[in-house]
Amino acid sequence: MGKIYGYMRISTKKDEQTFSRQEAQLLGKVDKLYFDRMSGAKKNRPQLQEMLSSLEAGDTVLIVAIDRLSRSTKDLLEIVETIKSKGASLKSINDSWLDTTSDNPMSEFLLTVMGALGQMERAMTIQRVKEGVQVAKEKGVKFGRPKANKTKVNYALELYYSGALTVREITDITGVSKATLYRKVRELEYHG
Structure with missing residues (x-):
């Protein structure tokens, strides 16, 4: 029989969150406890990665709840696959x-369903974003960086070529960014 590893995670967003509740349920049931203090959405959870890399055949990972292990279906399925590939549970x-831990057909079925729901959820999100962008375009919403005000840019160029002010002073006076000013100067010098 292998070792039993416990894994706990709390979010960094809520200062009042502690490991106490999870720890109370895991202590006495595990050989070693791993914990991360970070969002479940983050891929790089050092303690989780360390635990997964130390797993051997016959080991078991014990968690309090699924949301403490992962925040997304895709991530959960990847973690489960990693655990299973090591011969662990x-x-x-x-x-x-x-x-x-055993050949539980219901567990396999529900993981498969969750995977399918996760894929469908991602596809629906992409579709909603595309539809939202299309509706916004039809209403006249412009996407991308706003164009610089030509009057301000021309004034900034006049000040630049007068040589009386520094670039920082010009950008402060006109509100034109340094990048825009230098780009316009290069365009004029290249085409001029």
């Missing part, structure tokens, strides 16, 4: 359906 205390 995953078990959740609160999500009783999530138990890969």
Whole structure:
């Protein structure tokens, strides 16, 4: 029989969050406890990566709840696949359906369904974004960087070529960025 590793995670966004609740449920049930203090959406969770790399065949990862392991279906499925590829298992205390310690057909089925729902959710999000952009374009919304005000740019160029002011002073007076000013100067010198 392998080792049992516990994994806990709390978000850094909420200062009042502590590991106490998770720790109380895991202590006494695990050989070693790993924990990260960061958003579940972040890919690079050092303690999770360390735990996953130390897994061996027959080991079990015990978590309190699925949302403590991952915030996205895709990420969860990748973690589960990593655990399974090591010959290890995953078990959740609160999500009783999530138990890969034995050949549990219901657990496999629900993971497959979650994967399909995750793909569908991503596809729907992409579709909604495309539709939103199209509606916005039809209403006249312009996308991309706003064009610089020609009057301001011309005034900035006049000041630049007068040589009386520094570039910083010109940008402060006109509100034209240094990048825009230098780009226009290069265009004039190249085409002039």
